[in-house]
Amino acid sequence: MIQLDQVAKGFRVNGKSLPILNIPSWEVAAGEKIAIIGPSGSGKSTLLHLLGGIMGPDSGGIYVQSHSLHEMSQSRRDQYRAANVGYIMQEFHLIPSLTAGQNVELVMPVAGRSRKQRNDLLHQWFHKVGLEERIHHLPAQLSRGQQQRVAIIRALINNPPLVLADEPTGSLDWETAGELTELLLKICMTSGMTLITVTHDLNLAQRFTKCLHISDLNKAHRTGKSTSVQPYKEHML
Numbered sequence: 001m002i003q004l005d006q007v008a009k010g011f012r013v014n015g016k017s018l019p020i021l022n023i024p025s026w027e028v029a030a031g032e033k034i035a036i037i038g039p040s041g042s043g044k045s046t047l048l049h050l051l052g053g054i055m056g057p058d059s060g061g062i063y064v065q066s067h068s069l070h071e072m073s074q075s076r077r078d079q080y081r082a083a084n085v086g087y088i089m090q091e092f093h094l095i096p097s098l099t100a101g102q103n104v105e106l107v108m109p110v111a112g113r114s115r116k117q118r119n120d121l122l123h124q125w126f127h128k129v130g131l132e133e134r135i136h137h138l139p140a141q142l143s144r145g146q147q148q149r150v151a152i153i154r155a156l157i158n159n160p161p162l163v164l165a166d167e168p169t170g171s172l173d174w175e176t177a178g179e180l181t182e183l184l185l186k187i188c189m190t191s192g193m194t195l196i197t198v199t200h201d202l203n204l205a206q207r208f209t210k211c212l213h214i215s216d217l218n219k220a221h222r223t224g225k226s227t228s229v230q231p232y233k234e235h236m237l
């Protein structure tokens with residue numbers, strides 16, 4: 001599903017180069033559910049940005065299914081993301097003037113489906129996440145947990161093979177965070193989607209099939225001055 005080969009990514013800040021990721025190799029099989037943990041600033045979001053094609057690597061190969069992301073222009077990576085990636089972020093980014101249902105409808109392709117088929121699919125998904133009664137409500141009329149459920153539908157309704165979630169429950173209370181993590185895992189499990197989630201919450205990370213510390217993946221951090229050297233391992237939980 002995903003293969004990284006000698007991937008390096010850094011930034012230039014005030015004329016100085018800031019190396020962030022240096023990943024010798026990493027493979028993710030289709031359907032895996034992986035939690036990425038690690039300290040603030042260690043490059044977790046940058047890794048998701050590379051996998052989602054939001055940015056390209058400085059060097060190395062990034063292969064997702066049949067796509068060689070490192071060879072693509074930014075506009076082709078944007079097309080790849082729209083067709084293949086469901087992105088869920090800590091903030092929900094719902095349009096306040098549209099209802100929950102309308103926010104999701106915005107991402108549903110019109111071609112190939114009748115108005116009724118699209119409506120039925122929308123209702124099935126709102127039912128699946130327990131929000132059927134709220135489909136015509138505005139975001140401001142929903143709790144934060146409910147808004148994130150809508151954002152989850154928006155990310156998954158087109159059945160992307162890859163789901164990337166960046167602290168999806170970071171702004172929610174622990175109980176809601178646990179419920180939403182279970183929901184996300186369940187939907188991705190039944191649909192066979194590959195799920196990679198960044199989280200700071202070790203309890204939530206343990207619910208995934210694998211938990212991977214970014215320093216175990218990232219040679220830049222393993223050999224860095226300030227971090228302890230860890231042998232490479234994937235934490236099977």
Ligand SMILES: Nc1ncnc2c1ncn2[C@@H]1O[C@H](COP(=O)(O)OP(=O)(O)OP(=O)(O)O)[C@@H](O)[C@H]1O
Binds near residue numbers: 012039042043044046
């Ligand atoms: N566009 C950018 N320009 C310059 N530096 C950047 C840019 N994006 C990220 N960085 C730097 O790269 C490093 C890694 O950032 P990243 O957001 O990937 O970390 P993170 O592990 O996700 O952190 P957190 O857990 O706090 O969200 C940080 O030092 C950050 O300041």
